[in-house]
Amino acid sequence: MPPPPEDRRYVITLSCPDRTGIVARISGFLADLGAWITEAGYHADVDAKVFCTRQVVDAASVPFGVDELRARFDAVATELGGTYRISDTGERKRVVLLATRDEHCLHDLLGRAWTGELPAQITRVIGNHESLEPLVTAHGVPFHHVPFPRPGDPHREAGKVTAFEKIREMVAADDPDAVVMARFMQILPAHLCEEWAGRAINIHHSFLPSFAGARPYHQAHTRGVKLIGATCHYATADLDAGPIIEQDVIRVDHGDTAADMVRRGRDIERLVLARGLRWHLEDRILVQGNRTIVFR
Amino acid sequence: MPPPPEDRRYVITLSCPDRTGIVARISGFLADLGAWITEAGYHADVDAKVFCTRQVVDAASVPFGVDELRARFDAVATELGGTYRISDTGERKRVVLLATRDEHCLHDLLGRAWTGELPAQITRVIGNHESLEPLVTAHGVPFHHVPFPRPGDPHREAGKVTAFEKIREMVAADDPDAVVMARFMQILPAHLCEEWAGRAINIHHSFLPSFAGARPYHQAHTRGVKLIGATCHYATADLDAGPIIEQDVIRVDHGDTAADMVRRGRDIERLVLARGLRWHLEDRILVQGNRTIVFR
Amino acid sequence: MPPPPEDRRYVITLSCPDRTGIVARISGFLADLGAWITEAGYHADVDAKVFCTRQVVDAASVPFGVDELRARFDAVATELGGTYRISDTGERKRVVLLATRDEHCLHDLLGRAWTGELPAQITRVIGNHESLEPLVTAHGVPFHHVPFPRPGDPHREAGKVTAFEKIREMVAADDPDAVVMARFMQILPAHLCEEWAGRAINIHHSFLPSFAGARPYHQAHTRGVKLIGATCHYATADLDAGPIIEQDVIRVDHGDTAADMVRRGRDIERLVLARGLRWHLEDRILVQGNRTIVFR
């Protein structure tokens, strides 16, 4: 469902070399149009000398459509030497979910889409287990089973290549705003990280950079940490090292086994992924180097 | 699914007047049976002079079944002047959910039951809106529609009485271990609070005792608090004043409208209810006066 | 110690009726001066139709001093129908502390001033117990003892009036940016709330609006809450009901007595007061009705 006309917004994000007068240039441009700003965020990265901003304007206050706004803003961005993006909340965003048998994040996102809380449509779920199908389709979302070869399969590497190629094609067909690995547990090949750059979102079940890689809760249990966490980040070719979008933790104690941590950690994985994905879909995130600016 | 035999446990909870020797009496009784204690919690309420304990023993280490254990422990409890309960994790607990259109808690609990994370079977969902049916039945749980009369209906009070009587009968048929008001939004009549005493669990969408009653997020927004919360409590005839099981909060700021608080608060409502219900089902909670002891 | 010249900032805060073009007007004004904006925050209160902003500019980038900046900005503010304030971080802020025998907040703030972490000078501590003197003077801060009559004293009301008049005079002499009741435990008379409006900061030892008034930890223990908190707020004539600046909570459980809560709550009182006071001194707070906007 699109928002009612009075809630329709244009969201402008821009990064450019820092100097004086940037805010004046952008806000002057918007004031001249009579555009009503409903949210504004600014950040200057002092080290990189880069300025970032996110401006939200009431669509009804702009005397023309989003294409004309883009065309006119292009001159401003060019003048500032910046890169920008303008999105229209009247255009529904699209999300593809990649999932496996650890289905708590999948279930959570399906629920948020069902109740309208997720500001996007889930166009399809791609899973490597058929068992996911009934629940996904019950939520009115198409499910596609792409099997992955099991450990020990002599053609495992070739099978993975084939599987990822099928996934790539399905994603390309939907051209989504986000490809979410909702505990997908397969390492994304480098060429897909590149093809989906800035759109591929992963949830890792530890407070990164601690416990990257496999079985993070078991690592956490062995080390005896007193808090466990989850990290939502953009996937890059460097495993578990992409720009961090959101993190959170919960307290554990000596009574929690590794299995307890696995169970309890699901609550924080669900929340961290849902928050990170929402911010991505609302164009609240700019990536600067390997760090994110999140305008909340 | 029942737990595998090696994970089957008997859970003993007891309250009695405080004096020396209680632990020795109980642990001596268990040691004589050769029972292996896997968890033990103790609490003495100094003001009320009441001692509370929860002991978990490995069922495989007890040379007879739960009924015989109950029969033998009864003598110990009588000697201590206490009240007790022994449950067997091999007997699946049952839960009835009461729900309405704010369905985020309902969806969350259905998901936890689906993945096996909830240590109970949801025997049925009773809702006052037919629109809940498809999602509930998709999770393999029976749904029963009990309509409530709308505001302005001249027979509203009589209609409510009829509706709650239908609910009472269905609950009585299932004899569940918990009746969960998963954002039910109807005030439970006093006779049902009594009939379901110690089993009726409510989630209130504020950090009680702040903002009891209607529209708590709007009250919170007006007061300008910097954290909003949720409270899971046993329902009693005194509205929103029953023993508190669990609470948690999240940070808000001046940029959050009341509608933002409603949306963001759902995340904490889901978690607080799921945690509180789990503890209840695991017999971790003893009620002492209007306060709960939660053995975690 | 004033900040080094390259860290000196002018901080502009403004509230005015909301309309289009406000950001453009202010940022245009600053751009024309060549002023380098280092921080900028915006907030529109949709209900009250009021726009609020905080802008921080590098003093070295402004071609004249703060007085001239004020004079020129006055025209902008008048045009926008707003009220504003410009402060200069090169001018050291001043704080007066009112304290009593619960001295943990006092000790904490003295330490933060000692290490330079508090962005202000504590000009004096006024206490109603002589026992505070050695510690205060050891930190190099003047201490003034103003005794309050004890309960049962037949001249208690008159004695309080006299005591508060002495305090009023000392505060007037220092003309501080903040008067902090660091667990002062005396109810401020209405005329002082008015005289110190927007500068009198209190720490209340509960998560308001829960447990206003006396002995909040004992109230919390009786109610059986699972989190206890503290609230930093502007003092107004309406006891414990002024605009909330900051709040936080910590988890307690059934094992915590009221005395444990008193002890453990100190940690959160210290932190909440220190954070709230810092934001006040950095001109991050605007009061709108009974709510605060905190630009962080």
Place this chain on the structure above:
Amino acid sequence: MPPPPEDRRYVITLSCPDRTGIVARISGFLADLGAWITEAGYHADVDAKVFCTRQVVDAASVPFGVDELRARFDAVATELGGTYRISDTGERKRVVLLATRDEHCLHDLLGRAWTGELPAQITRVIGNHESLEPLVTAHGVPFHHVPFPRPGDPHREAGKVTAFEKIREMVAADDPDAVVMARFMQILPAHLCEEWAGRAINIHHSFLPSFAGARPYHQAHTRGVKLIGATCHYATADLDAGPIIEQDVIRVDHGDTAADMVRRGRDIERLVLARGLRWHLEDRILVQGNRTIVFR
């Protein structure tokens, strides 16, 4: 100040191979004495097959003194094949603090000792900067200056050896229950880690195992994490890898520079160290392998 007689407690901690009947043996022993148990904690490490317990008894309920209790309990512990410790809260614990110019943790602990909140006497502070002296002595605690050679000093290694030998002697003279490195910033030599094993407590300014070693806040800023933390742990020869006692985190965002993280992190360092030290002094911690059991 010792506690009043009615608050005096004997605290028994024991670790032994796990088997049935341990609780019965200990509680039977205590019941036979008429000892009143005020707190009891149990934990079984399933992997290591080790049982741990902490029992607190009211000293007034035991018909003899702590030495006799130790003598009698020794037989129980021997029978169980365990190691144990019995402490008497009537005997004041002693703490030595090692400090340097980052003095926020030092100031915090001095304040807690001053108000009686720390359950111990600080027998002395040893610092490598003379500037700490006035504040320490103002709190009535002896200060000892032990200078460390600066980087570039040709005799640096020898100078360190000399300095640590002086510290060792002073600590040996006090025979404290805890040696606290309150942001000491010098790496403890292996022989001191051994000599002070189980008593040397360090605060590391990151959420370990992330960002061990130098400049953790700068590492955190570079990685772009969304939470920063602090870790209180027992010092071992393996730097920043000893058993973790307590950890906590606070939220940061893209607006926080590394310097902001340094400042904001102090609040969490203070709290985490104070909590960890308190638990150590209250004999709440048992070390099992490289993990701690904390009975709260």
